[in-house]
Amino acid sequence: MNNERGNTLITVMLVSLIFTVLGLSILASSIGSVKRTETRESDLDVTYDSIKVLETMTADLSGKLSSLPLDYYMDFENNKVKGSYNTDMRNLLSSLLSDTKKNSGSSFECINIIDVSSGSPAAVDPSSSCGRQLERDTIYTLDTDKDFTRVLDFVLVTKNPAETEGKVSRTVKKRIILSPLPSFLKYAVGSEADEEDSGLFLNGSPNIAGNTYANRLAIDEDAHYIYRNGEEKTVSTPKPSLMGDIYSSTSHLLPVVSESKNFYRGQAPPLKHDSQFFNIDFEKTMNQRIAALQRDAKLDVRMPDDAEKLKDIISLGIKKLAGTSYQINPEGYVKKIENAESQTSLTSEDVIPLAEGYVIDSRDEKIEIKTDTNVNGDLVIMSTQFPIDMDSTIIVNGDLYIMSYKDITLSKNIYVTGKTVILNYGEKIALGGDLISAESISAESYKNASLSIKGNIMTGTSLTLLPNETSIIFNEDIITGEHFTINGNETDGSIEDDSVAFDSVVYTGGKASISNANIVGAKDANGNEQQIILMAKDDLLITRIDEFNKYSSVDEDGEPYLPKKFDKNITPLKGFFYTEKEATLYGVGSLFYIHGGVFAKQKLTINAVRGVTESIDDLPKLQEGKLSRFVVKYDQEVLLKRIETLPIMEQLQIFSDELLVY
Structure with a gap:
């Protein structure tokens, strides 16, 4: 009897111990879960606050850049930047950093600005080693004695908010590019005009991989196309895909962008404000280039x-x-x-x-x-x-x-x-x-x-280029008093093999027209592929590019809905195309893949379908999930090149690049 009682007591005590341990484990788990939740919340809070600080720094810098008038710092006679520019730029960045620390620096371990424009990274505040260099970071090789462009990293390291909330430390890095180039080079696609029946018109389903600028935006689910006899028709398509942000200086776009149904797969782009849109004075700029070429010649x-x-x-x-x-x-x-x-x-x-x-x-x-x-x-x-x-x-x-x-x-x-x-x-x-x-x-x-022209070209009237199953190469700039025309051979019926290679800025006083030809980048003295930057005073027409051709694989492979990198079936048009007036482009029979951008000051109209077009009488029925026949992939490298013959704006403008949190 006593043994039975003893066994019962031991059993009760063992069960009690087990439940006690389980209870303590559950309690510890609950406390840990709460602590992890608090840590996660703290992590999100400090990261969000850090990003806000860097965004504020960017906005403050934008306001300060007007104190660096670029005309004042340009030594036109020697074609270089005055030495005082570097000094004044550093003083401006020091002031920006000081103001930021004063307003919010106590909340963080450190804040710094790192100049990665050329050579080794240079900190504005050398006493602070804020942020570490990542293997993927790029150090550029800009000639800062001749170039206004600067590449900066804004770096912030967070401070642990409270020991009870766990260890929370993040480095937030935002890269920005300060560029003197015209604003249209910041965008993959755009139009500046703000009048009725002007702006950006997206008919059908083009794909824009990059940022877009518009003060007026119209979207139509039907793509327009034209028969050779001039008859205009339409075909139903999915909506356009904009794989970037859309910028505007007005509020007109809000009703369009707020409706996700206006965009491919319901993916509406973020709408952002660009108060620093600086366009070119075309007449003044072209005359400056004419004068420079006259002096050289x-x-x-x-x-x-x-x-x-x-x-x-x-x-x-x-x-x-x-x-x-x-x-x-x-x-x-x-x-x-x-x-x-x-x-x-x-x-x-x-x-x-x-x-x-x-x-x-x-x-x-x-x-x-x-x-x-x-x-x-x-x-x-x-x-x-x-x-x-x-x-x-x-x-x-x-x-x-x-x-x-x-x-x-x-x-x-x-x-x-x-x-x-x-x-x-x-x-x-x-x-x-x-x-x-x-x-x-x-x-x-x-x-x-083989035809190559390594010097500048200037004609008082028009320039016409006619490649026939070959390539014509230009390595310097071109000025035409009237029209600029490229016509390939449209009768051979094979894959497009008529091409013109450019390392050029082209100013044309009339219309610009490109048909049945590939536009590729010529190699510079260092073997790097360059591009054309074409600026036309009158309308721009690009047509019959890779007509009725198709990608090696027409099926999408996820965002940003681009063709495969080494698709041998298509050669991207390498360059930026700008007109002071209107441009109408068709990716219906044609297969457009622009690596650069296209911009019309008054009106830009893009028409596009998705999938395979065998002929203009046999347009694709199934388009969802297929690659667009009009693709623009923005080329950011243009902002980092010293292109002497491009117009320089009155002040630097900001291009926001990558944001890293690690």
Whole structure:
């Protein structure tokens, strides 16, 4: 009996102990859970507060930048930035950092600004080692003696709020780019106008991978397209996908952006305010570039106006440069034209030099000319059987025709008071100097032929480029008094193999038109791929790009809905395209993939479907989940390049880059 009682007591005590342990465990778990919740809440709170501080710093910096007028700091004569700019920039950042610490610094372990523009990171406050360098951080190689651009990291390390809330420490880093470039280069797509029937019109389902700017926005579920006979039709599509933020300086966009049904898969972009939109003064900027090119080419500096066109100014300048000394060079290779043969161009027009012209023809031997050539009349340079190498300045008071069957190398500046026609039938044409023509310039290049122009180009009227199963390469800037046209061969019916490669800024005083051709980046001296920045005073038209082509895989692979990186079926249009007026673009039959951006000051209209278009009569029925036929992928690298021939704004503007919390 006593043993039974003892066993019962032990059992009761054991059960009590078990329940006590379980209770204590549950209590400890509850306390730990509460503590973890408090720690998590503290973590969220301090992270949110930290981000707010950095956003406030960015806004404060925006207000201070007006104290650095860029015209004041530019040494135009030596084409560099004055030394006082670096000093004043550092003082401005020190003031910003001091104000931030004063207002909120006690809440954090440290705050600093790190300049990563060039070489080793430089802290504005060297006494603080706030933030650690991450392996993925990029240190840039900007030439800070010549470039206004700066790349800054705002770094903040949080302070543990209270020991009872657990250990909470976060580093928040925000990277910003200070750029002197025009605001349109900050956006993948945009339009500045704020009037009725202007702004940005997205018809159908384009995909924009980057930020968008608009003061008016209209969205239509139908994409518009045009038959070759001019008849306009529509096709139903999904809505547009905007894989970035949308910025505006007005409140007009709120009703559109607040409705998720207006966007692909219901993904409405965040709407943000841009109070610092600075656009270009096109007329002023183009005249500055004309003057700079005139100075470089040793022509009189004169600006076109209503009374005097650019072509007249160029013609008079060339005649003054030549003086009365028109002479045939002593090598004896320049001969009078007799019974000139007609040459047929891609435009199906006969090219026949006028009477009283001259010819340099390598029919019998290789020609090398080192003496300047001044010709009073038309001049034909034709490499019929052997190469031609002219290491001399060429001045033509008339029209110039360059026709190649063998290599032609023209190393120095070429001045023409009339028109310039380049026909590249075979081998290589290489122009090493500037090409300045009072009248039009046209350049045609055919299969297995190479045409490159390494100098600047200026024409008083129009420039027409006609690549045919080949590439034409430009490595400097282009100015046209009137129109700029690129037309590839639309009759070959194969994958697009007509291309023009640019490392250029193009100013055109009229319309800009690109059709049936790839626009790619030329390689610079360091082998880096560059791009075109095309600015047109009149309308912009880009059409029949990769017509009826398709991606190697048309199915989406998640956001941001871009084609595969190395898709061999499509070549991105590499560049930024801007017009002072209107641009209408079609990704219905065409397959657009712009790596850069497109912007229209008055009105930008984009039409697009998704999926495969076999012909204009066979548009895709199933479009959801398919890649758009009009894609823009923003290229941020443009903000970090020193492009001397782009307009410089009155003050720096801010581009917010990545935000890291770790």
